[in-house]
Amino acid sequence: xxxxxxxNSLWQFRNITPLEDFSKKSRLLVLSQSPENKINAKDxxxxxxxxxxxxxxxxxxxxxxxLLVVSTGIFVGVYYSIIQIxxxxxxxxxxxxxxxxxxxxxxxxxIEISQINHFKDVSAESNVVLNSVQINSFNHLNKLTIExxxxxxxxxxxxxxTLDDEINSILxxxxx
Amino acid sequence: MIDGIENEKDLLRKAxxxxxxxxxxxxxxxxxxxxxxxxxxxxxxxxxxxxxxQVFLNAWKRIEYFDDHGLPFASWxxxxxxxxxxxxxxxxxxxxxxxxxxxxxxxxxxEDNIDKKMALKxxxxxxxxxxxxxxxxxxxxxxxxxxxxxxxQITNKNQGTIRVLQYRAIKNLKNILREK
Numbered sequence: 001x002x003x004x005x006x007x008n009s010l011w012q013f014r015n016i017t018p019l020e021d022f023s024k025k026s027r028l029l030v031l032s033q034s035p036e037n038k039i040n041a042k043d044x045x046x047x048x049x050x051x052x053x054x055x056x057x058x059x060x061x062x063x064x065x066x067l068l069v070v071s072t073g074i075f076v077g078v079y080y081s082i083i084q085i086x087x088x089x090x091x092x093x094x095x096x097x098x099x100x101x102x103x104x105x106x107x108x109x110x111i112e113i114s115q116i117n118h119f120k121d122v123s124a125e126s127n128v129v130l131n132s133v134q135i136n137s138f139n140h141l142n143k144l145t146i147e148x149x150x151x152x153x154x155x156x157x158x159x160x161x162t163l164d165d166e167i168n169s170i171l172x173x174x175x176x
Numbered sequence: 177m178i179d180g181i182e183n184e185k186d187l188l189r190k191a192x193x194x195x196x197x198x199x200x201x202x203x204x205x206x207x208x209x210x211x212x213x214x215x216x217x218x219x220x221x222x223x224x225x226x227x228x229x230q231v232f233l234n235a236w237k238r239i240e241y242f243d244d245h246g247l248p249f250a251s252w253x254x255x256x257x258x259x260x261x262x263x264x265x266x267x268x269x270x271x272x273x274x275x276x277x278x279x280x281x282x283x284x285x286x287e288d289n290i291d292k293k294m295a296l297k298x299x300x301x302x303x304x305x306x307x308x309x310x311x312x313x314x315x316x317x318x319x320x321x322x323x324x325x326x327x328x329q330i331t332n333k334n335q336g337t338i339r340v341l342q343y344r345a346i347k348n349l350k351n352i353l354r355e356k
Contacts (some may be wrong), residue, residue, distance in 0.1 A: 001299075001350060003250040005295075006299060010303075010318035013296070014212070014320075017211070018206045018224075019225075023207060027203055027204075029229070029233070030199075031199065031234050032204075035194060128248065
């Protein structure tokens with residue numbers, strides 16, 4: 001069989017048609033149904049949400065109201081969230097007060113630093129003194145200090161000569 | 177009777193607007209074609225009638241969702257029919273032979289036509305031995321006379337694939353008929 005004959009035979013198949021009775025009944029049944037509306041209130045929520053049925057150019061009052069409620073809820077939630085986490089919009093925030101408090105803190109810190117430095121100096125001097133007391137030789141002692149101490153010792157021996165004599169006589173008697 | 181593209185567009189517009197009489201005229205035009213397409217896929221008259229009825233019921237109910245941007249109304253109908261046939265195959269696979277008396281009743285029984293009837297039966301028999309894809313292409317291209325672009329839109333295959341399938345289908349048909 002040639003290609004041409006095959007094509008002719010296939011073309012002949014266009015004469016195959018449905019029974020007339022079936023066609024009439026089917027037509028009546030089909031047209032007796034009503035087509036689905038894109039904005040049909042009876043549609044299930046799942047069908048309404050499919051992309052095919054979404055009609056962005058027809059907005060019902062119910063949709064507008066629900067949209068407003070949802071957007072208001074979102075706005076309020078975001079607003080309060082921002083208030084909780086943002087330091088820049090805390091109520092009662094006074095920048096001058098904060099600056100004053102900061103200055104006070106700085107001053108306190110300065111005072112403490114100066115005190116630390118003072119004690120540091122004192123500590124250093126104390127170390128020097130303690131070291132000088134521990135050393136046996138007196139080479140480092142101040143000459144004037146030594147003379148002063150000698151005077152004190154001399155003064156103490158001269159002022160009580162009578163008493164010393166009495167003590168010496170007593171000691172003499174005791175040694176007999 | 178529908179004449180011309182403009183007239184069909186006008187009918188479509190009215191049908192989408194809800195006019196059942198407009199859709200009725202479209203039904204009259206396309207119902208035989210859809211029936212044939214389905215019949216060659218399922219090979220049983222009753223099943224072909226059921227599926228064809230479902231196709232137009234579905235099309236009328238969802239007529240508002242038809243968007244003709246790039247997809248002709250005929251292609252849309254064939255696409256619905258194709259999906260219905262696929263659903264049919266999922267639930268029920270039948271390989272019963274066709275009703276000979278019915279299918280070739282359009283050929284009168286005189287001597288000249290006996291050979292013609294026999295040739296048609298042979299071609300039909302060879303057609304049933306093709307793969308589903310090849311048979312579908314042959315029906316759409318050579319029985320319904322659709323162009324490759326329309327077949328591509330119906331089957332979601334690119335036109336290159338359509339051409340290859342078409343070539344192989346015709347070649348296979350010839351080989352099968354040569355063996356008879």
